[in-house]
Amino acid sequence: MTSTDAAAATPPGTDDNPAGMSKKNVILLFIGLMITMLLASLNQTVLSTALPTIVGELNGVDQMTWVITAYILAMTIVMPVYGRISDLVGRKPALLFAISVFMAGSIVGALAGNILWLIVGRVIQGLGGGGLMILAQAAIADVVSPRERGRYMGFMGAVFAVASVAGPLLGGWLTEGPGWRWAFWMNIPLGALAILATIAFMRLPKPQHENRPKLDYLGMVLIAASTTTLVLMCTWGGHTYDWMSPQIIGLAVATVILAVAFVFAEKRAQMPIIPMQLFRNRNFTLVTIAALMVGIAMFGAIGYMPTYIQMVTGVDATIAGLYMTPMMGGLLITSVISGQLISRHGRYKVYPMIGAVVIGIGLALLSTMHPATPNWQMCIYLGIFGIGLGLIMQVLTLIVQNEFPGAFVGTATAANNYFRQVGATLGSAIVGSIFASRLVDLLKENLGGAADKLSSSGGGQNSLTPALVDSLPDALRIPIVESYNDALLPIFLFFVPLAAIALIALVFLDERALSTKVRGEAEVEGLGEGQVLPEPFDVPARGDEKVSVASTESEHIRR
Numbered sequence: 001m002t003s004t005d006a007a008a009a010t011p012p013g014t015d016d017n018p019a020g021m022s023k024k025n026v027i028l029l030f031i032g033l034m035i036t037m038l039l040a041s042l043n044q045t046v047l048s049t050a051l052p053t054i055v056g057e058l059n060g061v062d063q064m065t066w067v068i069t070a071y072i073l074a075m076t077i078v079m080p081v082y083g084r085i086s087d088l089v090g091r092k093p094a095l096l097f098a099i100s101v102f103m104a105g106s107i108v109g110a111l112a113g114n115i116l117w118l119i120v121g122r123v124i125q126g127l128g129g130g131g132l133m134i135l136a137q138a139a140i141a142d143v144v145s146p147r148e149r150g151r152y153m154g155f156m157g158a159v160f161a162v163a164s165v166a167g168p169l170l171g172g173w174l175t176e177g178p179g180w181r182w183a184f185w186m187n188i189p190l191g192a193l194a195i196l197a198t199i200a201f202m203r204l205p206k207p208q209h210e211n212r213p214k215l216d217y218l219g220m221v222l223i224a225a226s227t228t229t230l231v232l233m234c235t236w237g238g239h240t241y242d243w244m245s246p247q248i249i250g251l252a253v254a255t256v257i258l259a260v261a262f263v264f265a266e267k268r269a270q271m272p273i274i275p276m277q278l279f280r281n282r283n284f285t286l287v288t289i290a291a292l293m294v295g296i297a298m299f300g301a302i303g304y305m306p307t308y309i310q311m312v313t314g315v316d317a318t319i320a321g322l323y324m325t326p327m328m329g330g331l332l333i334t335s336v337i338s339g340q341l342i343s344r345h346g347r348y349k350v351y352p353m354i355g356a357v358v359i360g361i362g363l364a365l366l367s368t369m370h371p372a373t374p375n376w377q378m379c380i381y382l383g384i385f386g387i388g389l390g391l392i393m394q395v396l397t398l399i400v401q402n403e404f405p406g407a408f409v410g411t412a413t414a415a416n417n418y419f420r421q422v423g424a425t426l427g428s429a430i431v432g433s434i435f436a437s438r439l440v441d442l443l444k445e446n447l448g449g450a451a452d453k454l455s456s457s458g459g460g461q462n463s464l465t466p467a468l469v470d471s472l473p474d475a476l477r478i479p480i481v482e483s484y485n486d487a488l489l490p491i492f493l494f495f496v497p498l499a500a501i502a503l504i505a506l507v508f509l510d511e512r513a514l515s516t517k518v519r520g521e522a523e524v525e526g527l528g529e530g531q532v533l534p535e536p537f538d539v540p541a542r543g544d545e546k547v548s549v550a551s552t553e554s555e556h557i558r559r
Contacts, residue, residue, distance in 0.1 A: 025201070025203070026143050026144065028200075028201045029139065029140075029143065029201045029202055029203075030140060030152060030155075031197070031201070032194070032197030032198055032200070032201040032202060033136040033139055033140060033202075034136070034155070034156070034159050035190070035193055035194045035197050036095065036099065036132045036135070036136050036194045036197075036198065037132060037133060037136045037156060037159045037160070037163075038159055038162075038163055038190070039099070039102065039129075039132055039187065039190050039191060039194050040102075040129045040132035040133050041133075041159060041160045041163030041167070042163045042166065042167045042170070042187075042190075043071070043102075043106075043125060043129060043167075043187065044071070044072075044129075044163075044167070045163060045167025045168055045171070045302075046167040046168070046170055046171040046174075046183045046186075047067065047068075047171055047180075047183055050171040050172070050174065050175040050180040050183055051064065051067060051068070051306070051307055052307050052310055052311065053175050053180060054067070054118070054175075054180050055067065055115065056468070057180075058112075058114055058115040058118060059115070060114075060115030060118075063115045063119070064307075064432065064436065065235060065428070065429065065432030065433060065435075065436055066119045066122075066235070067115075067118060067119060067122060068303050068428050068432065069231065069235060069425060069428045069429050069432060070119045070122040070123045070126065071122040071123070071125055071126040071129065072126065072299065072421060072424050072425045072428055073123075073126065073227065073228065073231050073425050074122070074123045074124075074125070074126025074127045074129075074130065075126040075127075075129050075130035075133075075421055076130070076227055076418060076421035076422055076424070076425050077126075077127075077130070077223065077224045077227050077228070078126075078127055078130035078131065079130045079131075079133075079134050079414045079417050079418045079421055080223060080273045080274050080411075080414045080415055080418045081130075081220055081223075081273060081414075082094055082098060082130055082131035082134050082135060082410075082414060083134050083135075083138065083410040083411050083412075083413060083414020083415065083417075084215075084216070084271065084272075084273050084274075084410070084411050084414065085215065086131075086134075086135055086138060086410045087138075087408065087409075087410040087411050088215075088271065091135050091138060091139045091142065091202065091410070092198060092202045094131060094135055095131060095132070095135045095136075095139075095198050095202065096195060096198055096199070097128075097131070098128045098129070098130070098131025098132055098135065099128065099132065099191050099194050099195050099198070100128070100191075100195070101124065101127050101128030101131075102125055102127075102128030102129050102132065102187065102191060103128070103187060103188055103191040103192075104124055104128070105121050105122070105123070105124030105125030105126070105127065105128060106121070106125060106184045106185070106187035106188060106191070107121075107184070107188070108120060108121035108124055109121030109122060109125065109181075109184040110181045110182075110184035110185045111181075121184070125187075130421075132194075133417065134410070134413060134414045134417055135410070136156070137156065137397055137401075137413050137417075138409050138410035138413050138414070139202065140152050140156075141401045141409040141410075141413065142409070148343055151339050151340055151343045152339070155336065155339065156394055158332050158335050158336050160331070160335075160393070162328070162332065167321075168306050168320065168321030168324050169318060169321035169322065170183070170186075170321075171183050171321065172316065172318035172319070172320060172321045173318050174186075176316060176318060214270050214271055215271065216265075216266070216269040216270075216271055216272050216273045218265045218269070219262060219265050219266055219269055219272055219273040219274070220273060222258055222261050222262040222265055223262055223273060223274070225254075225258050226254075226255055226258035226259045226261075226262055227422065227425070229251045229254045229255040229258060230251075230255045230422075230426070231425050231426070231429050232251050233248055233251035233252055233255060234426055234429040234430050234433060235429040235432065235433050236248065236251075236433070237433060238433055238434065238437055263276060274411070274414075274415045274418070275411065278411075278412060278415055281403050281404075282508075282510060283399060283400075283403050283509055283510055283512070284400055284403055284404075284412065284415075284416070286505045286506065286508055286509055287396050287399050287400055287416060287505075287506075287509070288400075288415070288416050288419045289501070289502070289505040290352065290356070290392070290396060290501075290502040290505045290506050291396050291416055291417070291419055291420035291423065292419045292420060292422060292423040293423065293498040293499065293501050293502040293505075294356070294359065294389075294392055294393070294396075294420065294423065294498075294499075294502055295419070295420040295421060295422065295423025295424040295426075295427060296423040296424070296426050296427035296430070296495065296498055297359060297363060297423075297427065297495040297498045297499060298359075298389060298393075298423075298424065298427065299423070299424035299425075299427040299428050300427030300428060300430060300431040300491070300492075300495060301363065301366065301385065301427075301431075301492055301495070302327075303427070303428045303431065303432070304431055304432070304435060304488055305324065305382070306320045306321065306324060307484075308484060308485070308488050308489070309323050309324070309378075311469060311480070311481065311484040312371050312481050312484055312485055313375060314469075314470045314481075323375065323378065323379060323382070324382065325379075326379040326380070326382045326383035326386065327382035327383060327385055327386035327389075328386055329383065329386065330382075330383045330384070330385070330386030330387035330388075330389075330390060331386040331387070331389045331390035331393075332386075332390065333387075333390065334355075334386075334387050334389075334390030334391045335390035335391075335393065335394055338351045338390065338391055338394075338395060339394065342395070342398070342514070346513060346514045347511065348395055348398065348399060348511065348514070349506070349509050349511040351391045351392070351395050352391060352392040352395045352396060352399075352502075352506050353503060353506045353507065354388075354391055355387075355388045355389065355390070355391030355392030355393075355395075356388070356392060356499050356500075356502040356503035356506060357388070357499070357503060358384060358385075358387050358388030358391065359385060359388035359389065359392070359499045359502075360388075360496045360499030360500060360503075361384060361388070362381060362382075362384040362385030362386075362387075362388055363385065363492045363493070363495050363496050363499065364492075364493060364496050365381040365384060365385075366381050366382070366385065366489060366492045367489050367490055367491075367492040367493035367496075368489075369381065369485070369489055370485055370489075371478075371481050371482060371485050388499075392502075396416065396420075397413060397416065397417070398514075399509070400412050400413060400416045401413060402512065402514055403512075427495075431488075431491055434487075434491055435487050435488050435491065438486070438487035438488075439483055439484065439487040439488075442482075442483035442486055442487050443479070443480065443483045445483075446479035446480075446482055446483050447476070447479050447480070447483075469481070
């Protein structure tokens with residue numbers, strides 16, 4: 001009997017499905033979770049094509065980096081918090097809270113009258129969005145075994161790919177039609193739909209604890225502070241302040257001190273946000289390294305490509321979104337196919353390894369482009385990059401979830417995604433900082449005396465929009481286009497070694513058998529042969545006896 005047949009033959013309420021959910025209910029739950037993922041994924045991409053127009057209208061081209069970075073930074077900070085809290089109080093209340101916060105941030109962004117309030121709205125959105133992706137992945141892990149989860153993870157990757165195609169297209173259409181503010185207003189009906197789907201379909205059992213869970217408030221503060229100082233250092237360094245300035249050195253010292261304090265705090269906490277024992281698991285550590293490297297490369301490249309396409313090729317926002325389609329098409333196809341193959345054969349190691357190689361090739365090819373590069377060639381390069389992303393993104397999450405019992409899936413998934421998002425934040429911040437700094441210098445160098453003409457034509461460098469640049473005479477337009485090209489694309493070449501580091505980490509993975517059971521709080525029978533859990537997760541099976549997560553974990557940590 002195949003694993004699929006076995007799952008189908010297992011009645012609700014067994015260890016294969018501790019939530020007692022039928023196949024139909026699992027599918028309905030999955031649809032609801034995909035809506036929440038769509039909400040978060042669209043928000044990461046819908047502003048990409050609208051961004052040049054937004055910052056131009058709000059006179060904030062020099063603050064472009066923060067419109068992207070603020071959202072990702074806020075998401076990164078709260079990811080481990082959502083993962084841990086959902087393990088303690090349940091997925092449903094945590095998810096409903098996350099959606100509500102996300103909708104509130106969307107309202108602030110839609111009403112923003114200047115660049116500062118836009119950034120504030122993006123921060124609030126991120127505080128909610130950080131829970132959407134994590135909680136969707138963790139909830140599926142609650143009801144689907146790792147062996148079968150590959151199929152679901154593939155479709156989750158497909159949601160990201162579809163949103164990444166639809167986002168730029170939708171952002172471009174809104175920018176040219178009713179206005180970019182509708183990129184925020186559209187989240188209100190989508191959020192309401194996600195809330196209704198969560199209430200109707202998410203019927204997971206609540207975690208049982210002997211004592212009231214004690215949240216790790218000190219850990220929350222320290223991880224937020226250390227992540228913020230790290231991002232500020234990368235964002236301001238070389239742009240707002242010199243790398244050797246007292247401000248940047250101070251931020252670097254603060255980051256190290258806060259990170260060390262966080263580690264010590266987590267070792268002493270009763271319910272740590274990121275248990276340090278996670279890193280005793282070899283596969284978790286290796287996958288986390290790979291996720292960090294991929295996050296830097298992925299978001300560093302994706303975040304600014306639509307802006308580059310509009311400025312350099314002269315196309316409008318909608319067409320710029322279409323040019324991104326090959327990348328997301330490649331991600332969509334390889335994500336679904338790899339997920340199906342993993343569920344069918346139970347082997348997963350080869351896919352992320354190939355993905356890391358293809359990502360490196362794609363980045364190297366993108367760095368060779370210039371203003372005269374044919375658009376079809378650019379699309380091929382983007383497609384290659386997307387193929388690599390589809391082979392690696394969701395598989396890394398699956399590997400992590402296969403390593404730990406169900407009671408800790410939320411924590412482990414959130415911890416891994418936290419480091420991926422740290423990479424995303426660093427990638428966006430580093431590229432944005434270097435890009436903005438190089439762009440200002442190159443515009444001054446290439447325009448020379450024509451800078452005065454630019455001011456009289458359109459209001460200065462901070463008010464450049466794609467439409468304005470395209471309307472300028474060649475004497476002004478060509479230097480601006482060349483400046484955008486030379487400021488951004490060479491940066492991608494420096495990301496190629498990151499793909500190599502990810503590949504090296506993945507080579508040393510131990511490929512364990514994917515469990516065919518959903519592991520509950522006290523079950524470890526589904527572990528692959530030779531799979532050893534870190535001390536606080538090594539919960540002994542006691543037949544039908546249920547073990548309290550809180551008491552068991554705190555007991556092991558005290559040891």
